Amino acid sequence: MNISIKNSLLSWIVKKRIYQIDQFILHPKKTQEDVLSSLIYKSKATFFGLEHNFNKIKSYSDFSKHVPIRKYEEIFKYIKLTREGKKDILWPGKIKWYAISSGTTNSNRKYIPMTKASIMDCHLNAGKDMLSMYCNNFSSTNVFNGKGIMLGGSQNVKNDFVEGDLSAILLENLPFWVSIHSSTDVETLLIDDWEDKLKKIADNAFQENITNLTGVPSWMLVLLKKIKEMSGVNDLTEIWPNLELFMHGGINFSPYKKQFYDLYPSSKLNYLEIYNASEGFFGIKNDFEKEDLLLMLDYGIFYEFIKKSDFLNERYNAIPLWEVEKNMQYAMIISTNSGLWRYLIGDTVIFTNTNPFKIKISGRIKSYINSFGEELVVDNAEKGIAETCEILNCKVNNYTAGPKFLQNGTGQHLWLIEFENKNTNTLDFEKALDARLRQLNNDYNAKRFKSLVLKNLKIISLEKGTFYKWLKKNNKLGGQHKIPRLRNDDKLIKELLNI
Known part of the structure; x- marks a missing residue:
């Protein structure tokens, strides 16, 4: 035909x-x-x-x-x-x-x-x-x-x-x-x-x-x-x-x-x-x-x-x-x-x-983080990452985030991010992402007030391929498999840091 x-x-x-x-x-x-x-x-x-x-x-x-x-x-x-x-x-x-x-x-x-x-x-x-x-x-x-x-x-x-x-x-x-x-x-x-x-x-x-x-x-x-x-x-x-x-x-x-x-x-x-x-x-x-x-x-x-x-x-x-x-x-x-x-x-x-x-x-x-009453959901995270990338003109290949408990009942969010460019300034990204999340989520913003409950988030930049290695190790290559964006514990974070 x-x-x-x-x-x-x-x-x-x-x-x-x-x-x-x-x-x-x-x-x-x-x-x-x-x-x-x-x-x-x-x-x-x-x-x-x-x-x-x-x-x-x-x-x-x-x-x-x-x-x-x-x-x-x-x-x-x-x-x-x-x-x-x-x-x-x-x-x-x-x-x-x-x-x-x-x-x-x-x-x-x-x-x-x-x-x-x-x-x-x-x-x-x-x-x-x-x-x-x-x-x-x-x-x-x-x-x-x-x-x-x-x-x-x-x-x-x-x-x-x-x-x-x-x-x-x-x-x-x-x-x-x-x-x-x-x-x-x-x-x-x-x-x-x-x-x-x-x-x-x-x-x-x-x-x-x-x-x-x-x-x-x-x-x-x-x-x-x-x-x-x-x-x-x-x-x-x-x-x-x-x-x-x-x-x-x-x-x-x-x-x-x-x-x-x-x-x-x-x-x-x-x-x-x-x-x-x-x-x-x-x-x-x-x-x-x-x-x-x-x-x-x-x-x-x-x-x-x-x-x-x-x-x-x-x-x-x-x-x-x-x-x-x-x-x-x-x-x-x-x-x-x-x-x-x-x-x-x-x-x-x-x-x-x-x-x-x-x-x-x-x-x-x-899929959320609510360890400190902040009720951060995936929609907040996705928008925050996308808009921060646009502001700073950078690219993120993959990421996940979870809570980290600090002294005196305070805490912070730990973000593991794989950037396309390993020279991306993580401090600038931390500030911009935190500011955007505070705009997107009132509960997160309240807990971040003067850092009394929730300290500023921390980013760990992972080597390119880290998430891929984790997926391969867990027989999750291809198909519908994906990295969980948010977890209310640090289990996945520990596994990734040990890759």
């Missing part, structure tokens, strides 16, 4: 989905009520459905009374049964796939069940919607005229099921029209050895007409730097003049944006942020002039929310989507077509709009 005809045809096909998206934007409550009704109806004969009287559930009120909110540890007894080969436990049939959700240690791995429904109706539909959003925003796109680079993890077969990184499971289930646009075959993308895989992806992509990239920003940077080094070019516009789209998620992009621009200094490269996880696919940027994401309401996921202040005080007062308030921070609860019921996924979001429902990811429930 003629390349330009193929591009036009595929663009037209994915654009058509916008009508359905407009429908759930116009009718969010009905869409979500229909999703809940469908989930209940399909699962009423399962072990979980019988145990929780799904046959008596006629409304959201009934649902919230019959089904308690659960964390992973509380739902694992059901997941364990599915992993033993039992069927009709959480969802009709046998579970054939488990996405391994990354933790900071191997001991707290989470095995998230995935069904054919969740793969097809949620994750793969989202893949088409990403392109639909893009093509509707950029009608003259040529994204289908070339090939794409996809970065993913690995998987393995265990008993009668497959377990591995979410990206690996999705790669195995890609529709043919996506596979033929990949610069690298699926077999290579699923190689377990991350460094070997990276080299082969780079070798394959080097001579291709690359128009799009998909992956976690931190890992994509590793690949792009490798390709630039191999090619000897000044920047990647020299080998990929038609690159126009980077679809990314998993971590906040703002600390990495300058590095991407340095590698590909062209305004024609557009950045499409998504919000996905092992548990489901939740949000897509639909307005390229703004930073928030459209919450996707028809993927077989029913949403509930708990105000973060209530959650931290162990008051699980959940509300449905149609009762949320703008500019409020919430912990998110999901019920899904993979058999997760009123599951607390651990993420927090802020609603930037309620017509349509649009969100920003503000962090993780367990």
Whole structure:
């Protein structure tokens, strides 16, 4: 098929989905009520459905009374049964796939069940919607005229099921029209050895007409730097003049944006942020002039929310989507077509709009520093790092932070940062970052008053590659693995300082 005809045809096909998206934007409550009704109806004969009287559930009120909110540890007894080969436990049939959700240690791995429904109706539909959003925003796109680079993890077969990184499971289930646009075959993308895989992806992509990239920003940077080094070019516009789209998620992009621009200094490269996880696919940027994401309401996921202040005080007062308030921070609860019921996924979001429902990811429930009452969250840290880098014209490759306890009950925050330039002035960075955090967070500012409770933060500049070595040592290269930004203890800091 003629390349330009193929591009036009595929663009037209994915654009058509916008009508359905407009429908759930116009009718969010009905869409979500229909999703809940469908989930209940399909699962009423399962072990979980019988145990929780799904046959008596006629409304959201009934649902919230019959089904308690659960964390992973509380739902694992059901997941364990599915992993033993039992069927009709959480969802009709046998579970054939488990996405391994990354933790900071191997001991707290989470095995998230995935069904054919969740793969097809949620994750793969989202893949088409990403392109639909893009093509509707950029009608003259040529994204289908070339090939794409996809970065993913690995998987393995265990008993009668497959377990591995979410990206690996999705790669195995890609529709043919996506596979033929990949610069690298699926077999290579699923190689377990991350460094070997990276080299082969780079070798394959080097001579291709690359128009799009998909992956976690931190890992994509590793690949792009490798390709630039191999090619000897000044920047990647020299080998990929038609690159126009980077679809990314998993971590906040703002600390990495300058590095991407340095590698590909062209305004024609557009950045499409998504919000996905092992548990489901939740949000897509639909307005390229703004930073928030459209919450996707028809993927077989029913949403509930708990105000973060209530959650931290162990008051699980959940509300449905149609009762949320703008500019409020919430912990998110999901019920899904993979058999997760009123599951607390651990993420927090802020609603930037309620017509349509649009969100920003503000962090993780367990990712914060509050050792001295400062309540510093990931959103504060990401903004602080990004804006400090902009002020001082420097680049940060990776970082983490935690508390350090000093004498007389005082303390400070210890930031371990890997700068792109090892000669970055850390004292200037400390002052600028502290000042920005005080502007972003009133509690932090109060505790910093005259340094009575919280002393000025301290930065330790790490050698380049330190975080990579820690990830490699802990078998966390590639995929969705990432460095925890904030911890309320110094365990990770000690491990990194001993690398």
